[in-house]
Amino acid sequence: MDKNSRFVALAALRQRISALERPTQKRVSVEPDTAWLPGIKTLDGALPPHGLTLGALHEAAGATGADRPSAAAFLAALLQRLSRRAGRETVLVCESGAGRSGRLYGWGWRDLGGNPAALLMVRARHDKEVLWVMEEGLRSKALAAVFAAIRSTGFTMARRLSLAAQEGMTPALLLRDDGLVPTSAAATRWLIRTLPSAHDPLDIRAPGAPRWQLGLVRCRGGRPARCDVEWHHETSAFRVVAALGHRPAAALADQQSTLRSALLRAG
Amino acid sequence: MVLTAIDQRAEQAGLLPGMRLVDARALVAGVAVGTADPVADQQVLMRLGLWCGRFTPRVACDGTDGLLLDVTGCSHLFGGEPAMMQTVSKRLTGFGLETRLGITDTPGAARALARFAPECQRIVPPGSLREALEPLPVEALGVTRDDALTLHHLGLTTIGAITRLPRTALLRRFPPCRTGNGLLQHLDRVLGDRNEHLSPLVPPPVYRWRLDFAEPVMHREGLETALVDVMTRATAALKRDQRGARRLVLWCFGIDGSVTERTVAASRPTRDADHLQRLFVSELETVDPGFGIDAIVLHATSVEPLVARQLLLDDGQQDNLDLLIDRLVARLGAGAVRCPVATEHRFPEQAECLARPGEASTFPSSYPDVPPRPLRLFERPEPLQVIALIPDGPPRLFIWRRVRFHIARAAGPERIAPEWWTPDSCQATRDYWRVEDTDGHRYWLYRADLHGNGVPRWFLHGLYG
Numbered sequence: 001m002d003k004n005s006r007f008v009a010l011a012a013l014r015q016r017i018s019a020l021e022r023p024t025q026k027r028v029s030v031e032p033d034t035a036w037l038p039g040i041k042t043l044d045g046a047l048p049p050h051g052l053t054l055g056a057l058h059e060a061a062g063a064t065g066a067d068r069p070s071a072a073a074f075l076a077a078l079l080q081r082l083s084r085r086a087g088r089e090t091v092l093v094c095e096s097g098a099g100r101s102g103r104l105y106g107w108g109w110r111d112l113g114g115n116p117a118a119l120l121m122v123r124a125r126h127d128k129e130v131l132w133v134m135e136e137g138l139r140s141k142a143l144a145a146v147f148a149a150i151r152s153t154g155f156t157m158a159r160r161l162s163l164a165a166q167e168g169m170t171p172a173l174l175l176r177d178d179g180l181v182p183t184s185a186a187a188t189r190w191l192i193r194t195l196p197s198a199h200d201p202l203d204i205r206a207p208g209a210p211r212w213q214l215g216l217v218r219c220r221g222g223r224p225a226r227c228d229v230e231w232h233h234e235t236s237a238f239r240v241v242a243a244l245g246h247r248p249a250a251a252l253a254d255q256q257s258t259l260r261s262a263l264l265r266a267g
Numbered sequence: 268m269v270l271t272a273i274d275q276r277a278e279q280a281g282l283l284p285g286m287r288l289v290d291a292r293a294l295v296a297g298v299a300v301g302t303a304d305p306v307a308d309q310q311v312l313m314r315l316g317l318w319c320g321r322f323t324p325r326v327a328c329d330g331t332d333g334l335l336l337d338v339t340g341c342s343h344l345f346g347g348e349p350a351m352m353q354t355v356s357k358r359l360t361g362f363g364l365e366t367r368l369g370i371t372d373t374p375g376a377a378r379a380l381a382r383f384a385p386e387c388q389r390i391v392p393p394g395s396l397r398e399a400l401e402p403l404p405v406e407a408l409g410v411t412r413d414d415a416l417t418l419h420h421l422g423l424t425t426i427g428a429i430t431r432l433p434r435t436a437l438l439r440r441f442p443p444c445r446t447g448n449g450l451l452q453h454l455d456r457v458l459g460d461r462n463e464h465l466s467p468l469v470p471p472p473v474y475r476w477r478l479d480f481a482e483p484v485m486h487r488e489g490l491e492t493a494l495v496d497v498m499t500r501a502t503a504a505l506k507r508d509q510r511g512a513r514r515l516v517l518w519c520f521g522i523d524g525s526v527t528e529r530t531v532a533a534s535r536p537t538r539d540a541d542h543l544q545r546l547f548v549s550e551l552e553t554v555d556p557g558f559g560i561d562a563i564v565l566h567a568t569s570v571e572p573l574v575a576r577q578l579l580l581d582d583g584q585q586d587n588l589d590l591l592i593d594r595l596v597a598r599l600g601a602g603a604v605r606c607p608v609a610t611e612h613r614f615p616e617q618a619e620c621l622a623r624p625g626e627a628s629t630f631p632s633s634y635p636d637v638p639p640r641p642l643r644l645f646e647r648p649e650p651l652q653v654i655a656l657i658p659d660g661p662p663r664l665f666i667w668r669r670v671r672f673h674i675a676r677a678a679g680p681e682r683i684a685p686e687w688w689t690p691d692s693c694q695a696t697r698d699y700w701r702v703e704d705t706d707g708h709r710y711w712l713y714r715a716d717l718h719g720n721g722v723p724r725w726f727l728h729g730l731y732g
Contacts, residue, residue: 066708073642073732090588101730105644106607106619106630112642112732116607116630121621122595123603136594142587194707196675205661206678207703210732 036082036171038214040238046216046225047188052078053220055166056187057158061176063193063215068101068177070212071192072149073112073231075173079145080113080236082171089115092137094122094148096130113233118144131157138164138172145171152178159185184218191215195228195241211241271303275365305331315362316468322355327465333381335374335465342370348390356388372396374465375457379407379426396458401427408453414441418450429454472508474567476500483522483559487551490519490560494547495540497565502540511536511573515543519554520562527554532601533593534625536571542590546597592624613683614694615644615728638681638701641711641729648726651712658723662700662712667727672704680714701731 037044037051044051052058060075062068079091091114093104106116120143124130127150137146138161146165153176162185165172174186193213200206209230216225229238268288280295291298308331316326316334322345325337338351345351348370359366369380371391376399380389383403391399400407403426405418417440423429429437434451441450455461476497484490494517505511513536519527531546595604605621609630612618652666661677680698697713704710709731715724 066706069643069730070708070732076642076732102643102645105615105641105729106609107615107640108642108644108729108731109607110630111639116609116619119607120592120624121605121607122599123605124599129599132598133595136591140587140591142591196705196707197703199676200678203678205676207676207701207709210709211707 038078038081038238040214040227040229040240042227042240043214043216043225046222047219048221052171053187054171055169056220057162057165057172057174057185058188058190059158059174059176059184059186060190060192061179063179063191063213065177067192067194068175070194070210071190072175073210074190074192074212074214075147075175076109076112076114077231077233077238079147079173080233082145085144088142088144088170089118090120090143091118092120092122092133092143092146092148094124094130094133094137094146096124096126096150111233112231113236127151127153131161134161134172134174135164138168138170141168141170143168143170145173147173147175149175150177152176152181155183155185161185162187186218187220188216188222189218191217197230198241209239270300308332313468317470319355320468320470322351325465325467327467329378333378335378337374337465337467338370352388352390371399373457373459374463375409375453376400376459378409379403379457383407397430400457401425401430405429408450408457410450410453411448414450417441426454426457430458474501474504474510474512474570475564476504476566477562477564479562480560483556483561485556485559487554487556490551490554490556490563491544491548493563494551494565495544497563498540498544501565501567502538502543505538505567505570505573509572509574510570511538512543512567512570514567514569515547516566516568517547517550518564518566519556519560520564521557522559522561523557525557529554531597532569533589534596535589536573537593538573539590542593546593549598589625613686614697615640615683616646638678638699639731641709642732643730645728648713648728651725651727653712653714653725662702662725665702665710665712665725665727667710672708672710674702675705677702683713699728 036054037047058075058078060071062071095104104119104121106119109116109119122133124133130148130150131153134146134148137143153174158174161172161174193215195211195213197211198208200208209232211228211230213226213228216222216227218224228241230241231237232239270282270284270286270288270291273282273284277291277295277298280298282291282294282298288300291300309328312328312331312334316328319326319334319336323336323338323341327335327337329335336355338348342348342351345354352368352370356366356368366387367381367384368388369377369384369390371377371380371389372393373396376391376396379400380391380403383406389399404424405426405428406415408426408429410418418424418429423432429450437451443449443452452461456463478493478497480493484493501512501515512533514530514532517529517531519529521527529547529550531543531550533543533546537543592604601623604624606624606626607619607630608622608626610618610620649667653662654664655662661674661679663674665672665674677700679700679702681700682696682698684696685694695715696717697715698717699711699713702710702712710727711729711731713726713728715726717723
């Protein structure tokens with residue numbers, strides 16, 4: 001065997017091994033319409049340059065058991081930030097059994113800014129079936145996203161889901177009940193804590209927009225971050241909540257000038 | 268409005284087909300009428316004709332209310348013509364049908380006997396056809412109304428009167444018609460001098476494929492391979508007929524006489540062998556070959572037209588979605604895959620129902636301005652203990668699942684009253700409150716029994732995010 005042919009054989013082998021190791025590594029090219037960002041400066045800066053990866057697993061958990069509905073609502077809100085792709089409107093929602101926290105309500109989904117008509121609700125009997133449904137949904141390449149809630153899962157299963165998401169270029173949003181266990185194959189992991197809301201602008205006794213503390217605990221290609229936000233479904237946007245002592249000076253000055261001009265106009 | 272058909276009792280009461288409904292009502296007050304559906308009648312007749320395939324392979328529809336059975340060479344199977352006639356009569360009477368039967372040499376004569384003979388059942392042996400037909404009215408020949416009227420004007424009311432006349436005289440007055448509708452043409456057909464064609468009903472194709480094994484199959488893998496083979500034949504046949512299967516049944520016949528049945532259903536007609544095979548995989552997991560399976564039968568029980576389609580530019584996303592739904596349904600059952608559909612009801616648990624995917628599902632985007640609904644709803648509202656400062660005021664504290672929640676903010680009440688237009692509505696009016704506890708968690712509570720004399724009852728109905 002001459003040197004040249006050996007070189008060629010080696011190169012082919014290397015190529016094959018790299019293809020086996022990272023089957024879709026080459027496809028990470030960033031397209032502008034696939035950028036998926038929460039739209040909050042603090043968090044957008046912490047995420048990789050192209051935002052949340054479409055074909056990846058994103059996990060969320062409530063800081064306590066009572067924060068679980070908030071974590072679900074955060075994932076639903078995050079989904080509204082996802083740009084619509086042609087022919088892929090349906091969101092698959094999968095839960096196991098009739099949970100202790102009720103079922104997903106279409107009108108509530110609408111009031112978070114979503115389109116309930118595009119929901120496909122799947123009821124599984126146990127966690128194993130939820131994971132199977134997720135994998136089928138992710139690989140089908142027909143869904144806008146897959147949204148599921150499970151009690152707990154291991155690293156291997158999370159890795160399988162990531163690969164399926166990568167293959168189908170479909171985001172997988174997973175709500176976990178077991179908090180955030182140390183290891184996971186998810187691209188991003190969020191810890192959600194509910195915060196007391198500000199009052200409704202029209203009624204001082206009524207609760208206003210939902211307010212959460214978003215903790216980006218882990219982010220592949222980015223860094224952890226934390227932020228207090230409100231969700232406004234009319235604009236499909238998160239709004240940063242500033243603590244009372246940290247109100248930006250510009251906003252204050254702006255407010256004062258409006259007040260002054262209003263006073264001047266009133267004479 | 269005109270009567271198209273009547274039953275025996277109506278006939279006894281003096282009603283006639285073709286009578287106006289008002290006249291019928293004037294004769295018999297409270298006569299029960301239904302809308303005529305000629306298309307459905309025809310379909311029923313065709314189904315009955317196909318059912319009659321048990322007596323003879325050649326069955327044809329005769330008009331809108333008759334069947335012609337060519338029993339040549341079949342009657343001995345039922346013990347001769349009289350016995351066969353009894354069998355047919357008994358079976359059809361068993362369906363609740365009233366029958367008039369006639370057996371003779373030609374279809375036209377049999378039709379004439381069945382419809383116009385005075386007795387309900389008549390068998391005319393070969394050779395005596397002319398005598399048997401002579402007393403029947405001329406309408407029994409199947410002539411046109413004009414011809415029948417002319418014959419009546421001429422005083423020729425029975426078939427016998429016509430056959431006794433010289434042919435040439437009849438030919439002059441009733442010239443032969445190109446469509447075969449002339450008097451003499453009808454007469455020749457009835458008497459067997461001219462051939463009459465039947466157009467027999469063709470039974471719909473049966474999509475059923477069978478595979479026998481030389482040696483019994485003991486393992487699931489072997490069964491899957493066999494199914495691939497049958498499925499290839501099935502999809503080829505479906506493709507030839509431009510059809511797709513909606514429901515497929517697989518029977519596995521064990522050598523010990525056991526029969527295992529497995530069914531898969533598709534949300535759209537399909538003839539994609541890979542897809543159908545995948546639907547069967549999870550079903551085959553539950554098949555126990557036992558001592559071995561020596562034959563399998565695949566039967567497409569529900570088949571719909573499926574023409575070849577042009578590929579769409581959207582990369583087949585809708586197809587992918589349908590295939591996904593099929594796979595989910597095959598594994599989890601039809602009740603597990605659902606789509607929310609908005610309904611026009613007031614109570615939150617009724618305002619949305621879960622329907623099968625594929626049905627038109629719409630949620631009005633500009634629904635009457637109601638307060639936001641929770642993301643999660645309890646199917647059964649959970650009872651609570653609630654403390655409020657004043658009887659009808661906002662709640663201040665509630666105990667749910669033995670945990671105390673102090674309420675910081677509350678919005679409401681939103682009163683939802685039962686639907687007064689529903690007669691059997693036994694629901695009570697509810698006052699809904701949107702509350703937030705001191706940690707920021709939000710709940711949707713309601714108070715029932717507003718006007719009852721007991722203590723107000725509180726329930727938790729939903730959780731906000």
